[in-house]
Amino acid sequence: MSRLENFAVTSMKKGEGIYNVIVIGAGTSGLVTAAGTAGLGGRVALIERNLMGGDCLNFGCVPSKALISSARLIQQIRESKKWGLSRQSPQFVFESVFERMRARRAKIAPNDSAERFESLGVDVFRGEARFVSLHEIEVNGQKLRAKNFVIATGSRAAMPKIDGIDGPLFHERKHFR
Numbered sequence: 466m467s468r469l470e471n472f473a474v475t476s477m478k479k480g481e482g483i484y485n486v487i488v489i490g491a492g493t494s495g496l497v498t499a500a501g502t503a504g505l506g507g508r509v510a511l512i513e514r515n516l517m518g519g520d521c522l523n524f525g526c527v528p529s530k531a532l533i534s535s536a537r538l539i540q541q542i543r544e545s546k547k548w549g550l551s552r553q554s555p556q557f558v559f560e561s562v563f564e565r566m567r568a569r570r571a572k573i574a575p576n577d578s579a580e581r582f583e584s585l586g587v588d589v590f591r592g593e594a595r596f597v598s599l600h601e602i603e604v605n606g607q608k609l610r611a612k613n614f615v616i617a618t619g620s621r622a623a624m625p626k627i628d629g630i631d632g633p634l635f636h637e638r639k640h641f642r
Contacts, residue, residue, distance in 0.1 A: 477508070479588045480607055484508045487602060487611040489594045492519020495617035496577055503586040510611070511582060512604050514593040518577035520619060527573055531566035 486502045488495045491513035502509040516523045535557075541548075542555040575581060579589040592605040601610050624630065 480510075480590075480609055482508075482610070483600075484510045484588075484609065484611040486510075486613045486615060487512065487594075487609055488615045488617060489602075490519065490617035490619065491517045491577070491582075491589075492617060492619055493521050495519070495615070496582070498615050498617060499582060499587045500585055503582075508588075509586075510588040510590060510609055512590045512592065512594045512602070512609075513579075514591070517579055517582075518574060522570060522573060522577055527570050528566050531569045532562065535562045535565065 485507035486498070487510045488499045488502075489512050491499075491511055495511060495513070496518070499509050499511040521527060539555045539557060542553045545551065545553040579591070582589050590604045590607070590609070595603045597603050597608065600612065601608055602614070603609075
């Protein structure tokens, strides 16, 4: 990118002109896409209607790993004889375990924050995106234009509609390793 092109990109006001990429969804995929695009010098907008960090930070990966870690330690204490120790009975307050989980999430949250992404050169918009044309999207009444769009809004499991499938063809994993 030439100095003149770089100046034009950095001097443009938020929401004006044409973005190289507009990313819809600020979960793991959306954040990586936005940061990567900005890091390569592209002009990028990121749109999130709910929580920055998506399911991984707020509901899934981070909280579950913190809770699983505490549960494993509790189980190790229960099995203390295996380790050559006197039998122990773990003492814990469930709310304290949850408070630890919330603290872990809060420690990571600044990495996924709108402020951090703005500092990387990403224009962050809060609200629900709606396509209004092939190269235009609307967020909170403001129209944004882009050459490319990335829809990173997550997914949900669904049974495909195929004749002959009567029930689930999968087994739930019941144990964590």
